[in-house]
Amino acid sequence: MLDSLRQPLETGRVDVARANAHVSFPANVQLIAAMNPCRCGHLGDPALACSRAPRCAADYQGKVSGPLLDRVDLHVEVDPVSAADLSLPPPAEGSREVAARVAAARDRQTARREDSGARTNAELDGDALERFATPDEAGRTLLMQAATAMRLSARGYTRVLRVARTIADLAGAEDIGRIHVAEALSYRRVAPRA
Numbered sequence: 001m002l003d004s005l006r007q008p009l010e011t012g013r014v015d016v017a018r019a020n021a022h023v024s025f026p027a028n029v030q031l032i033a034a035m036n037p038c039r040c041g042h043l044g045d046p047a048l049a050c051s052r053a054p055r056c057a058a059d060y061q062g063k064v065s066g067p068l069l070d071r072v073d074l075h076v077e078v079d080p081v082s083a084a085d086l087s088l089p090p091p092a093e094g095s096r097e098v099a100a101r102v103a104a105a106r107d108r109q110t111a112r113r114e115d116s117g118a119r120t121n122a123e124l125d126g127d128a129l130e131r132f133a134t135p136d137e138a139g140r141t142l143l144m145q146a147a148t149a150m151r152l153s154a155r156g157y158t159r160v161l162r163v164a165r166t167i168a169d170l171a172g173a174e175d176i177g178r179i180h181v182a183e184a185l186s187y188r189r190v191a192p193r194a
Contacts, residue, residue, distance in 0.1 A: 129162070
């Protein structure tokens with residue numbers, strides 16, 4: 001069932017074929033998904049984790065295919081929130097400040113639209129991707145090393161470039177540097193070792 005999302009996530013279209021007709025619908029979506037690390041949800045807690053850990057986690061996470069995971073740009077592990085965490089002061093950067101940074105980044109992407117034909121960095125492809133999302137030499141070196149170490153597919157490589165371009169836009173940087181590539185790589189899921 002989940003693997004049926006692969007093509008729409010890649011192309012932004014859903015194709016429905018029946019005996020009498022073939023119809024294509026737009027499906028440009030932002031997919032946000034969540035899952036527990038294992039069936040019981042307590043993998044990182046030695047007091048609560050089941051007796052099958054870590055095998056339980058490998059079996060549970062193995063239900064999501066690699067090709068589907070390769071189409072997900074950001075993989076973020078979130079630690080459980082404790083009661084003590086709830087009493088901490090709010091973060092230094094509030095929602096208004098974050099919204100302003102995002103709006104400025106979107107303005108940068110919009111200004112690029114005329115030259116690239118893409119509304120967002122997620123749509124950069126081909127020549128536009130090479131023109132607007134090529135990192136500096138240090139960033140390129142890091143990306144090439146990581147592509148080998150992390151066994152990035154061509155799709156994964158392209159997605160790292162797009163995410164790095166967005167991170168640079170959020171930072172107000174014109175060029176993609178090593179730091180932007182490093183952050184983009186930190187959001188990629190590492191392929192399991194054979």
